Amino acid sequence: MLKIWDLPIRVYHWLQAILFIGLVVTGYEFIGAEQAHLVLGLALFIALLWRIIWGIVGSDTARFVNFLPSFQQLIRYVTKQQDHYVGHNPLGALMVVLLIFLLLLQAVSGVYISEFIDGKGILGRNVFRAFETFHTLNAIFLTGLSVIHILVIFVYQLQGNPLINVMFTGHKMMPSNFYQPKMMNNTNALLVLAVCIVLVILLIS
Numbered sequence: 001m002l003k004i005w006d007l008p009i010r011v012y013h014w015l016q017a018i019l020f021i022g023l024v025v026t027g028y029e030f031i032g033a034e035q036a037h038l039v040l041g042l043a044l045f046i047a048l049l050w051r052i053i054w055g056i057v058g059s060d061t062a063r064f065v066n067f068l069p070s071f072q073q074l075i076r077y078v079t080k081q082q083d084h085y086v087g088h089n090p091l092g093a094l095m096v097v098l099l100i101f102l103l104l105l106q107a108v109s110g111v112y113i114s115e116f117i118d119g120k121g122i123l124g125r126n127v128f129r130a131f132e133t134f135h136t137l138n139a140i141f142l143t144g145l146s147v148i149h150i151l152v153i154f155v156y157q158l159q160g161n162p163l164i165n166v167m168f169t170g171h172k173m174m175p176s177n178f179y180q181p182k183m184m185n186n187t188n189a190l191l192v193l194a195v196c197i198v199l200v201i202l203l204i205s
């Protein structure tokens, strides 16, 4: 049994999933929950910044450089030449990076069109409207991608690859020729989180 996902990654993942569902629900105007949407959006923005910085300074399996696949790695995975991975598999890694990137764009465009910033004053009305349109279309696209993500994960799970359990416990059964990846201290992750909270508060105040 190896420890694959550290606590920060697991907290980030499940928090992000809950926030995302809350954001989709409160995003509909007829629900009348604009304030809740703003608060959830800021929380997701903080979580994303945390994940991105942790992807640079965090544990081995959290680091983008360790799981962004090369073309050869993708081919090896697709042609089933390698089927065990510590962390994300090459195809999963592409989806993860796309999700994080689009979620970040969603958060940035959300802050830009929110009451926190004078978006119309900064780049003009047309750019403001373009951000609004992007925010709406990207929300639909992200919802579709999330559904695909969840379906694929369930297919793996049903095929006997318990990815969901691993995302809860952090531990995974691996062949004996795999080594334990280096895990960073949770206190470091808390410090990074504190910095992200301060950054977002500074941005909106």
Ligand code: HEM
Pocket: 009, 012, 013, 016, 017, 018, 020, 021, 051, 062, 087, 088, 089, 092, 093, 096, 099, 100, 146, 149, 150, 153, 163, 164, 165, 167
């Ligand atoms: C109930 C719903 C969900 C389940 C069961 C689920 C399950 C998982 C699992 C098992 C992984 C690890 C995949 C691997 O081993 O390579 C993962 C990763 C990930 N999921 Fe989900 N997920 C859910 C919802 C979501 C949602 C709603 C989003 C975003 C909109 C999301 C975004 C991500 C991201 C970004 C990662 C990469 C985690 C990281 O490296 O930080 N997931 N998910």
